[in-house]
Amino acid sequence: MRRRLALPAFILLFAAMTGCTPTDSPDADVDSTEADLTIDPALLERAQDLTQRFILVDGHIDVPYRMTEYEEDITQATEGGDFDYPRAKAGGLNAPFMSIFIPADRQEIEGSAKILADSLIDMVEGFVERAPEKYAIATSVDDVRRQKEEGLISLPMGMENGAPIETLDDLRHFYDRGIRYITLTHGRDNRICDSSYDDTRTWKGLSPFGEQVVDEMNRLGIIVDISHLSDSTIFQVLRRSKAPVFASHSSARHFTPGWERNMSDELIKAMAERDGVIMINFGSSFLGGEYQQEGRALSQRIDQYQTEHNLDPRSAEGALYRERQRKLNPVGTFRDVADHIDHVVALVGVDHVGLGSDYDGVTALPAGLEDVSTYPNLVAELLKRGYSDEDIGKILGGNALRVWSGVERVAQELQQGM
Template sequence: MTTSCALAISVLASTQSQAITVTEKAKKLAQENILVDTHIDVPYRINKKWEDVTQATKNGDFDYPRAVQGGLNAPFMSVYIPATLDNSDQSIMLADKLIDYVEAIVGRAPDKFAIARSPEDVRQQFAKGLISLPMGMENGSPIQGDLANLQHFYKRGIRYITLAHSQSNHISDSSYDLRRQWKGLSPFGKELIAEMNKLGILVDISHVSDDAFYQAIEISQTPVIASHSSLRKFTLGFERNMDDKMIKALGKNGGVIQINFGSTFVTKGANAWSKKRGADFKAAEQKLGKDSEAYKSFSGNYVKENPLPYATLDSVLDHIDHVVELIGIDHVGIGSDYDGVGDSLPVDLKDVSTYPNLVQGLLDRDYSDEDIIKILGKNFLRVWQENEDYASKF
């Protein structure tokens, strides 16, 4: 999802984080191992309103001090492109601008951050005490049907591409879009996946339709990822999440699902709230007019009168458990969607300082140290390395 990825949700902050006793062991596991989060929407956040995330910030879910506190050392910076920019050169311009922002973060604080273009970069920078900033493109719109653009963005550091976002584009149908113009992938989309494999750019199937998912894993010669998705088992009818059949196919492909933390992705109640909110706002806009004072009053008071039922840490852990039950420990990781899901984050996982809470929850559910290390980043690094190894043949 995102401010980039979903409905902009403004909710009451009355639900406070419950007290979790985080043991020294949990803190140590978070701090002493590579922790990869494959979807954090910092670039689009600072494009909307600049903040220096190399320092503590008042807003958002990510900054350097909180990342250090949480043990986060390899957050993928999401280069998010709104679906409205498909078939427009503006998509290329925005993508380059957001990459510039990531480079500016490193330029401001080279003692804290470094661009990462490979798993080896992440490992070396971790050893130096630097936070790696690899990049993924959320929405393949900037490719604009031209493989030269794929080469361009690879050279700029993009290492995964989410094929589509909230609307069908020139590459793929979207899970959010009732129009299924391609019945999966477009002819160019199929060609694109082969070229992504050859470069070592991971194929990200978050957001795409079910048909596009199955076509992508059939075409891809390397394991694919779901960079920020959760499970449809817990949100019946929500196509943006993956069902059990898809999870099993992902496991057979060798890929990994990175669990999205957003409450509307994680629980049935929050997901239903989001759908009702959308319907209520649409009805109010039609009845009152979007520019009317009555509509502004309605929108301003909505969440006060209809607070979001937040997910919890246990809700997120249930998603991890279910993936492990279906396809094993080697195919699940973290794709939080921090800075991308507004104020819909679960209790006890409100920003990047809270990964030790997740680790403690895993310990409490009897995950071994090695299993936790896999979830924190080892699984994703394996998939990334397999993509690199395949690309090295070309």
């Protein structure tokens, strides 16, 4: 089913605030079909209360990557991007995993991926140094719980792409620097395993070195993140890992048939049997096959406009143009994310689903989930669909923290030779 949105009231308001009307923009995607985005105010109020009360973990936010494009001070309200402190507070966010993202081209030059990873970790430490009254690094489940009580937003770190891991000693180095999950690869096969985006299938799953990496991650207490991996890699990881794993930012393939980047029902079941969690990606292209073309078209229109108007995407002007276009052109709605959650719950129960928005990492986002202030909209929808407060606590963060605790426990046992 194809659902196109007319511009809802909040976007017209946004346009008025930014001094730009949708008709100013040749690219605004106006359609006559009105999507109903109304939320019952009483449910929204309850949802806001729940997001503030429960620990909210987001498996994947690309703030460091965004800062390499165009820097803003995320300890204050920012004009661009999906994440900043005031919006995170408003949305009830407690523990956004900061993505230490290593593009695949860094794999080619020895040492280069590691240098980039260290510099991105420095950057996250810099956020905390700039505002220690707002942010703190979290390297354990206890840190996340304690820092919530202290009113701090925890910044745990996950490395997206294991390319910096050239030897097992590198795992120790990054553990010591605070990395608590590693997405084994990204857009291409690397020395650890095969990627869902790469047809080469270099290893037919995990490489022999990759098997050692999984073992050592278990021993140290680093979560194995199965997002971005090929299906055979995921099955091999599930067989190999002694600790539970999660998918930090993947959605259900049921809605995007044939797209390996999302998880099949079979994989979701196999992962749940090992006590894992799939953390649903909010990016429109993850939510429905029909949205992928729309999301791509939006990116192309933005690129084309920037080229034609000599707008450097890395300049403030270029970045803000992109932000405006994204917000004028939502693809899908927050209800689509609720559909993914429903699907996983129907398959394997409410203990195996969480949130991994991919904020600051995707171009097209659904209406009602524009940035980190908007989680309550999704929670209101879940309440409407009959989820209990307890279920919502699990989805918001309880499930993700259970996996992390499981990984900590297994590490302790392995280190004690149990």
